[in-house]
Amino acid sequence: MNIATYNPENRFQIIKLYTVYWLGYILLFSMIQGLPEGDFIVAWRNEWYSVFPKICFVSIVVELLMPRLLFRKKTTLFIIIYVFLILLFAFLQRLIDNYIILRYYLIFWKMEPLFSAPVFLYNVSKLQFVVTIPIAFKLFYHLAEEKNKVQTILSEKLQAELSSLRNQFHPHFLFNVLNSLYSKILSKSDDSAEIVLKISDLLRFSIYDINSKNISLQNEIDYLKNYIALQQLRFDKQLQLSFSVYGNLKNHIIEPFLILPFIENSYKYCLDENNQGWITIAITVTEDNWLVVKIENSLSDNLPISDKNISGGVGILNVKRRLELLYPEKHILTIKNEVSNFFVSLKLKMEDDNY
Structure with a gap:
């Protein structure tokens, strides 16, 4: 299924894939963060609160930037916007952590400064992790689509060449058989x-x-x-x-x-x-x-x-x-x-x- 195809059936398939992907992501990080401390339920709930900016980030990068910039050879502009977006959404994640999760649900945890380097880089790394797999799949299907296009062009070129060769032969054949008739008519x-x-x-x-x-x-x-x-x-x-x-x-x-x-x-x-x-x-x-x-x-x-x-x-x-x-x-x-x-x-x- 090609992610770049936008008919309703494919869009429904994409939504199902993303749903499975995000559920898997939430479950994975809930286990990583919650099981060692024995608070899986809290970690599960917190991941649900923080998943929205990640969904927005992945959707913008994979569904907008890649088709419009990366696949059109505008690599430098793609990288610049990508770096800006990952920093922006890491900052949004810090806002959610400090002013929603820590304030209302983990009130006994220490609130770190918004631009605390270790915490900020951790959020950047989580965004990079969560976008890597969708980017890889998008690239794979794009390359497959481009390969199919090349094969289609080659096939059409082959058929056009064969048609030309057949049409070259047809007049040549007609000329020969009509000569046969002409010679017989002359001799009555x-x-x-x-x-x-x-x-x-x-x-x-x-x-x-x-x-x-x-x-x-x-x-x-x-x-x-x-x-x-x-x-x-x-x-x-x-x-x-x-x-x-x-x-x-x-x-x-x-x-x-x-x-x-x-x-x-x-x-x-x-x-x-x-x-x-x-x-x-x-x-x-x-x-x-x-x-x-x-x-x-x-x-x-x-x-x-x-x-x-x-x-x-x-x-x-x-x-x-x-x-x-x-x-x-x-x-x-x-x-x-x-x-x-x-x-x-x-x-x-x-x-x-x-x-």
């Missing part, structure tokens, strides 16, 4: 209608799932199959494709569209000057819940120099960053950019489908 292919249907399915899936935190692994694989089928319609017999899936896909979730950029790259760079190429894709879910994705494709000999470093492309850099943010220490990404082929291996620790 009978496959155009089927391509439009598959593009419609892909767009529906991507629009609804692109900003989802997680989707089922089965849906992700189905999406990949649809995308691959679309690309095969585009390239027809130009590409030799091997695509296989092993293991149990059920009851696992994954960040959407982590695998697709690697497959996109395979189609983008695999055709040689004779418009021939090959792609091998193997996806496995192991018994210990690791997703293993291996993709290998041929590379064209006539790739421009700017395209030789495929692993530095926007799509792959995007996925690398998302893996770092979402699966820290839960993924292994291996990329080999050879002269005649490009190889990707991704191992990802799966999460259970409990959303």
